[in-house]
Amino acid sequence: MPKKSTSHSYGDVKAFERLMLLIATLLKHPGVGSPEFMESSDREHHNSLQQVQLCLQNLAVSYGVELPKGYPSIPTLRKDLETLRRYGILEDRMYRWGYYLGTGAMSQEELKVAFNALASQAKYQGDGLLRRIYQTLSKRLRGLDLELQGEFFYPVRQHLNRAIVYTDPEEMAALGQNRDTLFHQLAVLEKAICQGQTIEISRGSDPYGHSRIGPQRVVPLQLIYQDIAWYLLYEHYENGHLAIGRLNRFKNYCQVLNESGRGLEAQRNSLAKAYQLLENGWGLYLGEPPEQQLELQGKLELITAKVRFFPPVATFIQEGELRHLKQKIVLGAKNATTGKPSYVDYVVSLPPRSLDEFSIWVNRYMDKARVISPPQLVEKHHQAAKALLAQYQYNSIE
Template sequence: MIKKDTNFPYSDRQAFDRLILLIATLIHNPGVGYSAPDSSESKEDEHHNAIKEVQTKLWETAKSHHISLPEGYPALPTIRKDLEYLRQRGILDKRMYRWGYYLGTGVMSLDELQLALNALSSQAKYQGDAQSRRIYETVTKRLKGIDLDNKGKFLYPIRQTLNRAVGHTDPEEMIRLGENQNNLFHKIEAVESAIMNGQAIEIHRTKDSYGTGRIGYLQVFPLQLIYYDIAWYIIYEYCDSNHLAIRRVNRFTDYCKVLSAKSRSISEQHKRLQDAHKLREHGWGLYLGGVEEQKQELAGNSIFETVKVRFFPPVTDFIMEGERRHTRHKIIKGSKDKETGQPTYVDYVIKLPERSFKEFSLWVFRHMNHAQIMAPSKLVQVHRDAAQKLLARYLENTENLATN
């Protein structure tokens, strides 16, 4: 029979359970014990306050698991001793936890966490996501110890996404700058909750930049929040028509009412979200079409027209680089220039539903005189008319300057 080691500090059942309870507390309350720099507490009491908060959270953890502890147990010196034991065993690092206690990095390695923080930083800083900003600030405070150990390399932003939101998205920032927009970002948490719970909401739209006529109060099932190019958008389904749409978040007011009588399962939410993304992937841009267009397209009965655009140097290189611009496109090189050895033009060919022609045209217009639409005829006419109107405007301005 193995002799019991009486020198082991946790051979007693109560002491062992206390240690396990402390570990459970640190797992479920990452950052516990952090004293904010602007705290009114004196510096002499900061360490004591940190352990006191750990003690309070430990009692809450015990209560939630129906574990009865003696009054005032464990005492603060006992918890301090247990924390030191966790350091000795490598469960806690052998460093100061000035920004709160936590165990490891959860489901990620340090390298994985560093990459995830880069993405979170971009979303917080450039896409203006208030929730991401709060989480990033909290997590980076906790990780300051690791960053100091790595001489500032851990929190270095190796990767960033610089696409910046063109409108205000952070309610706290709006208030600080005196630029309150009273838009749906003020109720974004309610929208996210409705998405996860399959609840319909009533929201209010004041702007209709595309002439759809859908303004005023709308009853919808919100499906997802997405960031695209320069702004945040919401994907939703109209309750009355099952029409799927994608609209800019900041074009809605801060009115959001949950319609408790209208709800559905998360599986139905996910199915309709997949339908929305299927339509988006078939087309070009974010316009998903009208109700009947969507029904026909999702049923596989839509007619996709072949669109062909001829691009000329110097933009040909940029077109050829976009090998994954769309899942169904073809890039065909023209004849070679005898002097440069490069294609004299590149044809970009893709099949699109007619609902996407307007957004596709906007992409072509970016390349000005280096692009020529070859098919279909209706798009050729649109491009030609736009070029003629632009020329006429320049000629008019030239004449005005000559007479002034």
């Protein structure tokens, strides 16, 4: 009885290499075969498998694999794609917006959570780069969403903090609302962050009245989004002073002063110092150079602030167990009627630089908050209350 043949269509080296190159092509070029891979003039008559063929051939050259001219053919690629479907490497569905393999480094559930976060930052935080990535992934993953009956695209998690200024140059151009800010230089800025390059940027406005207008030489460390806006965390080149500034307050100017940069290790060291200051303080103001250096050395005397909050605000203050790393929440005596604390004392030790921002936070609670200490903060809060009362007593509204 003749032996059953164990050979298969990928038994020879050439066919095996072709299949491996195809898998590598789909891994390294997710979305290959999409009209977006083509020049705009060619999109109407694009052939997705021709794109796959071209990418595969280029990849073979980069790996030093010699392929015959015009190899592999389109019919051969079509057969190989069917093989990948048969073994579950490709899903058994249409890939109208390009081929990709599975979910890469993430499971389907992990990808869904990441996609939700991406969608939120693209929509509400106005991140132009993520907006474009989100649009591309939405098209690419449309087949998966249809397969899951719309569940994949449903926004289970959402971040609603919304940028209050224009952040996306493409959106500005489309709406005729160009603001000529540092948002136009994000590609240069992000490269400078990753390489530790020294750059020159120029502040166009200073609403705090500190006269800090004009060019500055800095090493950018990180882009930060907080509450309503994007900020740049940076280190002054001349003295190592760490600071944070709103992106829209800088002009559309970013000049790289050293291409080589100082590297990621130095970037991480400076970033760690900046986050030490952020965790110690309240808000984004990192202080002036002399005070900042003392604080980083652990030699700066902190000021203990104590604020008494009354119902119903006291309940919300009590909920904030992780508002600050060094806080203490002390419950007052229970109210005989409600059985709840008659007040809550919020105690936190802060560097002097943070008292103004801490005061702004306290002011939001109006008459339900009373500052107990330090004396300068008591007086500041008292004067603010008197000024607010004066606005209603003496100033007419026209």
